[in-house]
Amino acid sequence: MLPSLQEVEVAAATVYAAMAPTPQLCWPLLAERCGTEVWVKHESHTPIGAFKLRGGLVYLAELMRARPKPAGVIAATRGNHGQSVAFAAQRAGMRATIVVPRGNSAEKNAAMRALGAALVEHGHDYQDAYEHAVALAEAEALHLVPTFHPWLLRGVASYALELFRAVAGIDTLYAPLGLGSGICSAIAMRDALGLATRIVGVAAEAAPAYALSFARGEPVAAEVAESVADGLSVRVPNADALAVIRRGAERVVTVSECEIEAAMRHYFTDTHHVAEGAGAAALAALLQERERVAGRRVAVVLSGANVDRSVYLRVLGGPEAAARARREAAR
Numbered sequence: 001m002l003p004s005l006q007e008v009e010v011a012a013a014t015v016y017a018a019m020a021p022t023p024q025l026c027w028p029l030l031a032e033r034c035g036t037e038v039w040v041k042h043e044s045h046t047p048i049g050a051f052k053l054r055g056g057l058v059y060l061a062e063l064m065r066a067r068p069k070p071a072g073v074i075a076a077t078r079g080n081h082g083q084s085v086a087f088a089a090q091r092a093g094m095r096a097t098i099v100v101p102r103g104n105s106a107e108k109n110a111a112m113r114a115l116g117a118a119l120v121e122h123g124h125d126y127q128d129a130y131e132h133a134v135a136l137a138e139a140e141a142l143h144l145v146p147t148f149h150p151w152l153l154r155g156v157a158s159y160a161l162e163l164f165r166a167v168a169g170i171d172t173l174y175a176p177l178g179l180g181s182g183i184c185s186a187i188a189m190r191d192a193l194g195l196a197t198r199i200v201g202v203a204a205e206a207a208p209a210y211a212l213s214f215a216r217g218e219p220v221a222a223e224v225a226e227s228v229a230d231g232l233s234v235r236v237p238n239a240d241a242l243a244v245i246r247r248g249a250e251r252v253v254t255v256s257e258c259e260i261e262a263a264m265r266h267y268f269t270d271t272h273h274v275a276e277g278a279g280a281a282a283l284a285a286l287l288q289e290r291e292r293v294a295g296r297r298v299a300v301v302l303s304g305a306n307v308d309r310s311v312y313l314r315v316l317g318g319p320e321a322a323a324r325a326r327r328e329a330a331r
Contacts, residue, residue, distance in 0.1 A: 056084030058155030180241025
């Protein structure tokens, strides 16, 4: 399941044909806030503003090599995976259909349409959208691009390889936990390079499925509440990803909506970079565990920057504005 170092190095050539390696930067103000040396892996610096692009590029390249060109591809998403598939399909001259839940990020939807994808809105969460995508794939003879697959991992793992080769001696890496490709890729490259880095998965309190599953040792479905970290809003964990995470991660921590929103503000204040909710989750976890990792070299994955303008304005307005907006939305 996990890619080898050689497989990732080969996959990286496909990735770099479409994008440059992303930077890993140590920001003084962020280090001061966290009380330790902090390296940020800026996966927001890709052509779609998120790490997912790496996996989509490699998956479609492998698909084209492995079988005749399908009539089209289809995927379910909250946004970044869909942008990845749409971007890669456009480069390959292939039709892409993306299924999103109703009420999905308007700006992520617009980005997918701009990449040439046909957008279908269905259901109230990612799981509903995924099940509908499965049905459409069968009905329309489309190839379903999963959110967790060895080909995806080969591409995504190129981010971890860049980070570990650029920054020596990382004690702890915090990685956001959606469906698992990001953290599993980091585990794969940590092990392939023979490093001792501790890897910590970060889930949202509003979407605790992976945290519960990690603790119980088996997949546990859990209802998802509304969250600014839509990329972490997973109701049903992937069993293969969970097995890798339980074997290779030290722990999984959960972060609250207030902690995530505070981390989004800190990124802007300390680095002047935009982080979407899922992208800020790793920093939120580090700040929660500030005393635990004091004095160590730590890395966080800023996995994406795709936050709607209206949401970001509310978050930047501070805790009072954010709380007021949540109360109004609940009415």
